[in-house]
Amino acid sequence: MKLRISGDKLTIASAHMLTRHDKCARLHGHNYQVEVEIEGELDESNMIIDFSIFKSKVGEILVKLDHKILLPQKSEDLNIEMDEKQVIITTCDGRRYRFPKADVELLPLESTTVELLSKYIHDLIKEEYPQFKITIEIAETPTCKVIYSGN
Numbered sequence: 347m348k349l350r351i352s353g354d355k356l357t358i359a360s361a362h363m364l365t366r367h368d369k370c371a372r373l374h375g376h377n378y379q380v381e382v383e384i385e386g387e388l389d390e391s392n393m394i395i396d397f398s399i400f401k402s403k404v405g406e407i408l409v410k411l412d413h414k415i416l417l418p419q420k421s422e423d424l425n426i427e428m429d430e431k432q433v434i435i436t437t438c439d440g441r442r443y444r445f446p447k448a449d450v451e452l453l454p455l456e457s458t459t460v461e462l463l464s465k466y467i468h469d470l471i472k473e474e475y476p477q478f479k480i481t482i483e484i485a486e487t488p489t490c491k492v493i494y495s496g497n
């Protein structure tokens with residue numbers, strides 16, 4: 347049986363840039379609408395999971411990305427320098443940004459495409475709930491959505 351959560355509390359606003367992309371190399375943002383589906387057996391309470399607890403747990407994962415500038419730590423196209431208060435980025439095409447450290451979320455990714463963000467968020471949820479098959483859908487725009495299913 348499957349259970350799906352969605353809604354305003356699973357919508358996050360984040361900024362990012364995609365190096366080597368014509369338009370998306372410039373810093374810009376999205377309202378990412380996240381939906382999460384889990385598939386599993388019913389427990390002794392005849393539920394797959396208590397969905398309010400599940401929704402809270404997913405919200406805890408997403409809030410770390412909300413109203414943040416998402417930077418891919420493993421990108422070979424970004425030089426990332428940090429001191430106590432700020433993060434300084436130089437891109438492969440010479441753009442230079444300076445952000446307050448508190449505004450930035452460094453992610454262990456090569457890029458912050460919605461595809462890699464989907465897998466990243468999926469894997470964090472899967473760590474909490476290894477017993478379920480988890481599918482994540484993230485709409486980056488009203489007409490473009492990525493769907494990722496793990497095992």
Ligand SMILES: [Zn+2]
Binds near residue numbers: 362370375
């Ligand atoms: Zn974008």
